[in-house]
Amino acid sequence: MNKLCCWLLTFTLGLVVQTFNNVSWASNTQEYFEKIFPAPEKPGPGQLVMAAEWRIWIPSDVQTLRGVVVHQHGCGSGSCDGGRTAVYDLHWQELARKHDCALMAVSYRQDDFACEMWCDPRNGSAQSFLDALAYFADYTGHEELTRVPWALWGHSGGGHWVGSMCQLYPKRIVGAWLRSGCPDTVGLTFNELPMNDDVINVPMMLNLGAHEHEFGIVWNSCWPYFRTMRQNKAKIGLIVDPKTSHETGNSRYPAIRFLDECLTARLPAEAGASELRPTPDGYVLPVGEISDAEISAENIVVDPGKPDGNYTAAERREFLKDGLWFLNKGYVDVWRKYSIDCTFEDSTPPPEPTDVFVDSSGLISWKCRADLESGLKTFVVYCNGEIAQELQGAPVCNARPAFQGIMYSDTPDYSMPKMEYSVEGYDSSRQYSVAAVNCCDLTSKPVVAEKR
16 A cells, blocks of 8 residues: 555544445444543643543453553644544554553644644643543542553654653653654754653663655654663664555554563562563674664665765664664564564464354354454354355555554554454355454464354
């Protein structure tokens, strides 16, 4: 899908229910909560000037939460609209579910306001986040929401926000993924955010698109930011996506694995507790063991007439001379595969569908969770053991096909997919079953539909 289509999909995201390929999509509000903070009539100093729509997903079977996974959109009205869908994402839900965490996201109504009015947390968005946590803690009865740690993911302006939150609240953050954005420790654009002694212990990964040099401010700020962090012994790595520009592409796959490792290593053992376990020493990959291809130096044609974002291979190696930090040596394999061609591996099939039923009209319905390693691509419907239909989900944006679709800012279609298929020419004497397929094309065992 070309770049223009990706932008159009993002900017036209609406509150509509879509039906295609016999799959209907509709909202399911169970386990979901929402709070809209309106824009103040006369904002005071440090107060958010725009409205903020906060949403949270809390697994219904969790008695006491251990943390909150936060998915933060980027700048612009399209990305802000995309933020409305993040908590409905089955793949990100699975990361949160594994660690007894909530999944939380916001949609800032940026309109004509400058991006820094929210992506710099000091302009009121940090307080809005804390206010939302307090509201959901009171409303849901999960009072621990006000103190449990956070795992942060952010894109573009959201990467700026996430990195800044790491510097403002380092003792509350399990780990952070910064896609195409970073805070201004080097003072390039907004008010510089000074380094501190605690942020260097927050596990972080900076993720850039190889063709993102077109976005000069991103390219020119993120490489020096990484260098500054590593000079201060920060626990941060850098991974270049060879196929994308500013869109998120397939980055969720290494991101979810990274945050999974962070949550495993650092969440308090006791549910509801706040004090993080220390960050492991980790593993540093020396710059001498990094090929030009792994930092996309071979893929970029440097144009002397366009100074924004033009770093030669030698200059990139200078930025990386203190090496790449990883939580463990095993993650280097994930980094290498993704850096070369955006591939990733999964050796296990996805979870099997549950609650599979077929009614007298031939409507088959089911439930299914996503595969933590590789998400959820599609479903296969069988009739008497033979494939009757392979279902398709929403379109994707420069990424592997996925049942919910992956838009420009790593969010799905607004609606939650309703897992149903209507059999044409239904015959009650036949046996129907459903299997799940993950994004590495591994298929679960088919589950036979019970009649009702």
